[in-house]
Amino acid sequence: MKRPTVASLKKVTAENLAGLGAERLAEILVGVANTRPELKRRLRMELAAAQGAEHLALEIDKRLGSLETSRSKVSWRQRATFIRDLDALRDLIASRLGPLDRDAALSRMWLFVDVASRVNLRVRDRDGSMAAVFDRAASDVGALLRETEATAAAEALASAVARHPAGWAGWLPRVLEGAPPDLAQAALRSLSARQGATAAWLPLIRALADAADDADAYRSTFTAEALRTPSVAAEVAERLLRADRVEEAGQVLEAAAAKPGRGWTGARSRPAEPDYDWETAWIEYLDRSGQGEVAQQARWASFERTLSAERAKAFTRRLSGFDDVEAEGRAFERAAAHEDFQRGLQFLMDWPALPEAARMIQDRAEEIRVEDELAQLWAAKLRIRHPAAAHLLLRKAAAAAFRRRDFATCDRLTQEADSIVLP
Template structure:
């Protein structure tokens, strides 16, 4: 067996540190802890945990109380240490207290979430690292909720929501992941029985309604006027369709359908409003689910022609048999290649992807090329392998456009990239 080297024995790892012995390690830890309050606090909690759940809970309560009452700002120098300490407290509750006493741990996690609004006033969370601590805590709550008493857990969740609805809008999906639908339904009932509801509760109620599979509770959060708007109607109809309430979903969508212009209107006001894309998606699903497959296909194609959506075109062709799908693809490519907006047409062909057709469009409509610089580089990179001439032309036209607007740095970059493409001879 190969003997360890001196260098390997000096590496700071668990095996080497264990070799120092418990007494020496304890001396080192005490020395460091005397200069680092957060480490000393962690060691005290670990010692309390060794004495039992009651002692650890007491230390956790002290720290939670301190976080709740403290008002001092956390400087940028202290920020990383503060967030690590906060996450260590979360881990002590979920990782050390929970195995000893699950109800006590769940109670402390609810309290932990309560301090979020307080610490947010003290710390500038530029990179989202503190928000991530509370997201992990919401996940910890979810793990404990799976085995908690349903009624008590629902009441606790409802109470937490009323105190910080904004925070729970983001945390709710994490807390309810894997939880039984009955928990969300019970929390909904609890919220509906409480006074003092505000508009801030609505996103959370919708989240609970989705978790409970309760389409009626979701719909009840919108006014009758809002339900007549296409985006809201699409949301509600989607949930009704999920609940197999197909005809009801159709009625909701029909009530919000774009209306034709009034007689006598001229100009822009005389043109019918374009359907909302999400409303149209729900309408197509309704047509399919209600046995109107041909009408759904017609709606898909009409939507594609208007929006040049690759999603719509692919959904249309997937439902064709034999060689009909190939013919439909060809028609879609022709429609995109001839579209009045060059970039939108090329976007469709690149997204499909239909690179030969995209290259042909670039060559055939060279004088019309108008593409954003970032898309030019992205698409040229995709084309240069098999269609170097089209990639070169695309980059050259973009470079010329940059030169005309006096963006010489971009012009040079695009020109150099164009020159790096090996063109076929002749």
């Protein structure tokens, strides 16, 4: 067996440190802790945990009280240490107090989440690291709630949400992840019955309704006027379809469909384009209600209008024999001839249909108008099998950059084009 080297033995690892012995390590920790208050506080809490849940809970309560009452700003020099200390407190509640006393840990975790509004006033969270601490706390709450009696857990969750709806708009999905529907249903009932509801509660009620698979509760958060908006109707219909309430979904969608006099674009013979999400839900409704042929017609019409690769693929997947190949060919021809060069090429690249994309570039060279980033991205995909098309695309993008006097971009695109080996 190979003996460890002196260099490896000097590395700071758990194994090497254990070799120093408990007494020496304790001396080192005490020495460092005397210069670092957050480490000293952590060590005191670990010692309290060794004495039992009530002793650890007392130390945690002291720290939570300090966070609740302190108003001093945290400087940029103190920021990293403060956030590490905050996360250490979260971890102590979840991983140390939790196994000792779940109810005590949950009550402290509610308090921990509540201090978010306080510490946000004291710390500038430029990179989102403090927000990440409270996101993790929300996940910890979810794990603790899943082991708590449903009624009590739901009541506590509803109370927390009502106290700080702005924060819970982001945290609630983390709490509900993996939660049983009965917890979400009970919390939904509790929150809906509370006084003092504001508009800030609506996204929370919707999140609870989704977790509880309650389409009616979700729909109730919208006014009758809002339900006639295509995007809202699509959201509600999606949930009704998920609950297998197909006819109701169709009624909601039909009520929001563009009609003469509403949603038109000037000339009465020219209605506004359907909302894409509404159209997606409408197509699913047609399929689910036994109108498959009409759904196919809607998919193709949507593709022709939007050049959506998603729509075209959904259309061709439902064809048999060689019909799918023929439909693909028609879709490629439609994209290659589209009046908006970039949209047409985008479709072919997204499919991907690289030979057709290369042919489009060469056939319509004088019409090439493509954003710089897209030109580079697409050229990278084309350069191996279709180097001439990739070279032409980059050259045209470089020329456009030169005309608008963006010489740095012009040089970069030109260099990229020159790096392509032409046949």
